[in-house]
Amino acid sequence: MKLKNAALCAMAAVGLSFSAQAQNTDSLMLRKIFDETLVNGQCYENLRYLCKKIGSRLSGSAGAAKSVEWSKKLMESYGFDKIYLQEVMVPHWVRGEKEQGIIVSGTTRTPVALAALGMSVGTPKAGITAEVIELQSLKELETLGEAKIKGKIIFFNRPFDNRFIETGGAYGTAGDQRNAGPGMAAKYGAVAVIVRSLTAALDNYPHTGGTNYGTNPQIPAAAISTIAANKLSAMLKQKSAAPIKFFLKTSCQMLPDVLSYNVVGEIKGSENNNKYITVGGHLDSWDLAEGAHDDGTGVMQSVEVLRVFKALGYKPKNNIRAVFFMNEENGHKGGIKYAEQAKADKEEHIAAIETDEGGFTPRGFSFERATPVFLKGINQEWKKLFEPYEADRLVAGGGGTDIGPLRETHPNIKLIGFRPDSQRYFDIHHTPNDVFENVNKRELELGAASIASLIYLIDQHGLNF
Amino acid sequence: MKLKNAALCAMAAVGLSFSAQAQNTDSLMLRKIFDETLVNGQCYENLRYLCKKIGSRLSGSAGAAKSVEWSKKLMESYGFDKIYLQEVMVPHWVRGEKEQGIIVSGTTRTPVALAALGMSVGTPKAGITAEVIELQSLKELETLGEAKIKGKIIFFNRPFDNRFIETGGAYGTAGDQRNAGPGMAAKYGAVAVIVRSLTAALDNYPHTGGTNYGTNPQIPAAAISTIAANKLSAMLKQKSAAPIKFFLKTSCQMLPDVLSYNVVGEIKGSENNNKYITVGGHLDSWDLAEGAHDDGTGVMQSVEVLRVFKALGYKPKNNIRAVFFMNEENGHKGGIKYAEQAKADKEEHIAAIETDEGGFTPRGFSFERATPVFLKGINQEWKKLFEPYEADRLVAGGGGTDIGPLRETHPNIKLIGFRPDSQRYFDIHHTPNDVFENVNKRELELGAASIASLIYLIDQHGLNF
Incomplete structure (x- = not known):
C-alpha cells in the first residue's frame, strides 16, 4: 500500500471510529427509548381513558371541553416543567x-x-x-x-x-x-x-x-x-x-364560535432557553365515534414522548413541547394560533413533528422541503439507527395540518410527518368504527418510541444535513 | 478528464445502462403485478369462502377434507397447467x-x-x-x-x-x-x-x-x-x-391417523422442464376459529401468485407451484411428504417461499443460509425494486415449517420466509379471534403481490448472488 493511500485509510478509520462512537451512544439511547415504551408504556391506557371516558370531541362540544381539562391534568400528573392552555376561538358545527x-x-x-x-x-x-x-x-x-x-x-x-x-x-x-x-x-x-x-x-x-x-x-x-x-x-x-x-x-348547523384551547406541556431545555422542538397531534375528533386513530393516538403518543424522556432521566438541550392541537378537523384554528403565538413570543423553532395518520406500526418519517442533499445526509447518518425498529423510511413529504402554519411564521423550521403503516387508516377514518378497540397496543407504542427517538436525535445533533 | 478515467467511466456507463434496462423491465413488471393484485385481486374473496363456508380445518377433521376438495376445485377454476392431490397420512387429534x-x-x-x-x-x-x-x-x-x-x-x-x-x-x-x-x-x-x-x-x-x-x-x-x-x-x-x-x-384424545392431502397447482415452465419454484402456506388450521391469518391468508396468497401470472400472460421459465400443505399445526406431515416426493421424482428445486406469518402488510423476506455475500448482493440488486412497495427488508432468517424438509432433500434450494408486519399476529393466533373479519383486504393483496414479485425475479434471474 502506498503511503498516500495508507494515510487516507487512516483518516477514514479515524472518521469511522468517531462516527461509530456517536452512533453507538445514539443506538443505545434508542434501545432505551424503545424498551421503556414497550415495557412501561402508558399511551395505550391513556388512550383508553380518552376514548371510553370522554369519547368524541368535536370543536365546541362538551366532549372537547372535557378532553382539554383532562389532558391538562394528565400532563400535570407527569410533572412536566410547564403546562398551559392556549386560548383559541373555534367553529362550532353540530350534526343535529x-x-x-x-x-x-x-x-x-x-x-x-x-x-x-x-x-x-x-x-x-x-x-x-x-x-x-x-x-x-x-x-x-x-x-x-x-x-x-x-x-x-x-x-x-x-x-x-x-x-x-x-x-x-x-x-x-x-x-x-x-x-x-x-x-x-x-x-x-x-x-x-x-x-x-x-x-x-x-x-x-x-x-x-x-x-x-x-x-x-x-x-x-x-x-x-x-x-x-x-x-x-x-x-x-x-x-x-x-x-x-x-x-x-x-x-346540522353552524353555531357561534366557542372559546377552546390547545393543551401544551414542556420539558425545559438545559442549553437552549429559546429553542423548541414540537411534537403534536390533534385533540378534537369527529362526532361519530371516539376519535381513536384520528387522532387520540397522536396526542397520546406526543405526551408519551415527554413521559419517556422523564422516565429515562434524559435532559434535552432544547425545549421539548407536546401540543394537543384543537380544531384540526374543521378549521385548524389551533394550529394557526400556535404558530402565531410562537412568532409573537419570538421563539426559535428547530422542528415540529405531527402524528396524525393513525396509531399503526411505524414505517418512518416524511420531511417537508427536503432537498436531495438533506435526504441523502439524513439517510446516511440516521437510517441505520431506525433499521432495528423497522421505522427507517426517511423520505420527502408533508408534515401535517396542525404544524403547517409554522411554515410561514418560522421559515427555518423543519416540518416532519410521522408515517405509520397506512393500509387500515381509511377503513375506519371518520366513521363510527374509529374506536379504541381498533388500536393495537404495540403498534401505538412503537410509534411513540420512534417519534421519541427522532426527537432525541434532533435534540442532540440538529438537522443540518 | 484523463483517458483512463474516461474509459472507466464509459465502462461504468455501459454497465449502468445494461443494469438499468434490466431494472426497468423488472420494475415495470412489478408495477403490473401490484396493479393486477390491488385492482383485480381475488385472494380476499377466496379467503372469505374458506373461512365462512368451510371454517376450521384441523388435520383429520371434516373441515380439512372439505377444504381439500374446495381448494382443488378453486385451482381448477383458474385453469392451471397441472392440479393434483398429494396423499399424506396425518394425526387426528380431537378436542372433545x-x-x-x-x-x-x-x-x-x-x-x-x-x-x-x-x-x-x-x-x-x-x-x-x-x-x-x-x-x-x-x-x-x-x-x-x-x-x-x-x-x-x-x-x-x-x-x-x-x-x-x-x-x-x-x-x-x-x-x-x-x-x-x-x-x-x-x-x-x-x-x-x-x-x-x-x-x-x-x-x-x-x-x-x-x-x-x-x-x-x-x-x-x-x-x-x-x-x-x-x-x-x-x-x-x-x-x-x-x-x-x-x-x-x-x-381431548388422539384417534387413528387419517388419509389427507396436500393440494398442488402448477404453471409449467417454458424453459426448464424439471426446475421448480414453490410458494405455499398450510391449509389445516386449529379448531377454535376459522384459521384466517393462520394460515388461510397464506394459501390464498399462494394461489393468487399463479392467478396473477396467468392474468398478466407471464410465461415463467421454471415450473411455478402453489402448494397448500396439510398438517402444519400438529405434525407437519404434509411438508415432509412434499419434500420426499420431490426427491423421489428427482425434481430440481430452485427456491421455496412460505407464507405463514399472517396476511398483514408485507415488510420483506427472510432467507435461510444467507451468507453476507448473498445478502449484500440481493440487497444491491433487488431491494430498490421492492422499495416503492415498502416490502424491501431482505434479511437472513427462517423459511418456514412446511418447506423446512426440503432443506435435507434439496441441499441447493433457497428457503425463503415471507415477512409481513408482526405486531397483530399473536393477538389472534390460535384463538377464536382468528377470523376473516380480522384480515385487511389491501394488506393481504400487498403480500400476495410482494410474493409474486419475488418469484418473478427468481424465475428471471435466479438467486446466484
Whole structure:
C-alpha cells in the first residue's frame, strides 16, 4: 500500500471510529427509548381513558371541553416543567338529529347509510328530494353546465384508486369530491350533494369529514357508504320508467364560535432557553365515534414522548413541547394560533413533528422541503439507527395540518410527518368504527418510541444535513 | 478528464445502462403485478369462502377434507397447467367437549378461560384438581425436583418479552413452556400443566397450539388466557389459609391417523422442464376459529401468485407451484411428504417461499443460509425494486415449517420466509379471534403481490448472488 493511500485509510478509520462512537451512544439511547415504551408504556391506557371516558370531541362540544381539562391534568400528573392552555376561538358545527338518506325509484324507497359532511348546512325540515346525477369528477360539472345540473342532486362517485401503495395517495386524489365538490356543484345550481365515502373498504359506514364551500352557495352535503354508493350507481345504470331520485334530510348547523384551547406541556431545555422542538397531534375528533386513530393516538403518543424522556432521566438541550392541537378537523384554528403565538413570543423553532395518520406500526418519517442533499445526509447518518425498529423510511413529504402554519411564521423550521403503516387508516377514518378497540397496543407504542427517538436525535445533533 | 478515467467511466456507463434496462423491465413488471393484485385481486374473496363456508380445518377433521376438495376445485377454476392431490397420512387429534378450568381457593371457585393444548391427552372424566406451582421457566423444574412437583399442577407463567420488535422473537422465547413444558413437568411427576397463553395481549382468549411430549409421560395440558394467568398468579402471591388449587377437565384424545392431502397447482415452465419454484402456506388450521391469518391468508396468497401470472400472460421459465400443505399445526406431515416426493421424482428445486406469518402488510423476506455475500448482493440488486412497495427488508432468517424438509432433500434450494408486519399476529393466533373479519383486504393483496414479485425475479434471474 502506498503511503498516500495508507494515510487516507487512516483518516477514514479515524472518521469511522468517531462516527461509530456517536452512533453507538445514539443506538443505545434508542434501545432505551424503545424498551421503556414497550415495557412501561402508558399511551395505550391513556388512550383508553380518552376514548371510553370522554369519547368524541368535536370543536365546541362538551366532549372537547372535557378532553382539554383532562389532558391538562394528565400532563400535570407527569410533572412536566410547564403546562398551559392556549386560548383559541373555534367553529362550532353540530350534526343535529340522525340523518336520513333514501334512494327513491318510483314507489320503491331504499334507505341507505348517510352522514352529513362537517360544516355543511342542513336541509329544510321536510328534507330534499331530487333527481340524481352521478359524476366521477368535478370537471364534469363544467361539461354538463347549469342547464343540466340546476335542481338536481349531484352524486360524486369516483372510488379510491387502489393502485396507490400508501392509501393517503388515494385519499388525496379522491378528496376533492368531498372538500370542494358541494360548493362547486352549488355554483351550477345543484340542490344537494352526496359523496361516495372516502375509503377503499366496501362496507356500510358513511365517512364524514369537512367540506369547504369557499365563496360558493351553501347546499346540504352528505357522505353515503361505499355499499350504498355502489347500489345507487347500479340503479342509475338500469333503465327504469321513472328517473332515480334521492331523499336526504339533515339538521346540522353552524353555531357561534366557542372559546377552546390547545393543551401544551414542556420539558425545559438545559442549553437552549429559546429553542423548541414540537411534537403534536390533534385533540378534537369527529362526532361519530371516539376519535381513536384520528387522532387520540397522536396526542397520546406526543405526551408519551415527554413521559419517556422523564422516565429515562434524559435532559434535552432544547425545549421539548407536546401540543394537543384543537380544531384540526374543521378549521385548524389551533394550529394557526400556535404558530402565531410562537412568532409573537419570538421563539426559535428547530422542528415540529405531527402524528396524525393513525396509531399503526411505524414505517418512518416524511420531511417537508427536503432537498436531495438533506435526504441523502439524513439517510446516511440516521437510517441505520431506525433499521432495528423497522421505522427507517426517511423520505420527502408533508408534515401535517396542525404544524403547517409554522411554515410561514418560522421559515427555518423543519416540518416532519410521522408515517405509520397506512393500509387500515381509511377503513375506519371518520366513521363510527374509529374506536379504541381498533388500536393495537404495540403498534401505538412503537410509534411513540420512534417519534421519541427522532426527537432525541434532533435534540442532540440538529438537522443540518 | 484523463483517458483512463474516461474509459472507466464509459465502462461504468455501459454497465449502468445494461443494469438499468434490466431494472426497468423488472420494475415495470412489478408495477403490473401490484396493479393486477390491488385492482383485480381475488385472494380476499377466496379467503372469505374458506373461512365462512368451510371454517376450521384441523388435520383429520371434516373441515380439512372439505377444504381439500374446495381448494382443488378453486385451482381448477383458474385453469392451471397441472392440479393434483398429494396423499399424506396425518394425526387426528380431537378436542372433545368444551374444557373447564377453575381456580379453587378454599370454597371460592373462579372459572377461567382455558383450552386444551393440541395433541394433549384428556383428564379423567371427573377432571383433575391439584395444588398449583407457578414457574417462569423449564429450568425451575430441575431446581424444585420431583419431591416438590409430584402430584402438583405446574403453571408456566413467563410472559412475552415485549422488548422484541418482531413478535416472533417473543413467541419463540416463550414457546418452550407450551411445546416442551408439559412433557418435562410430567417427567418430574406433575399431574397436569397449565400455560399462560403465548401472546402480548391482555385479554380473555386462551391460545391453543401443539405440545410435544417427546418420550416423556403424557399428562393433560392446557392454555389459560393472559387475564386468567394474571389472576391466578396474583392469588398465588396472596397469603391464604389453604393453598390455591386448580381444577381442569378436558376430553381431548388422539384417534387413528387419517388419509389427507396436500393440494398442488402448477404453471409449467417454458424453459426448464424439471426446475421448480414453490410458494405455499398450510391449509389445516386449529379448531377454535376459522384459521384466517393462520394460515388461510397464506394459501390464498399462494394461489393468487399463479392467478396473477396467468392474468398478466407471464410465461415463467421454471415450473411455478402453489402448494397448500396439510398438517402444519400438529405434525407437519404434509411438508415432509412434499419434500420426499420431490426427491423421489428427482425434481430440481430452485427456491421455496412460505407464507405463514399472517396476511398483514408485507415488510420483506427472510432467507435461510444467507451468507453476507448473498445478502449484500440481493440487497444491491433487488431491494430498490421492492422499495416503492415498502416490502424491501431482505434479511437472513427462517423459511418456514412446511418447506423446512426440503432443506435435507434439496441441499441447493433457497428457503425463503415471507415477512409481513408482526405486531397483530399473536393477538389472534390460535384463538377464536382468528377470523376473516380480522384480515385487511389491501394488506393481504400487498403480500400476495410482494410474493409474486419475488418469484418473478427468481424465475428471471435466479438467486446466484
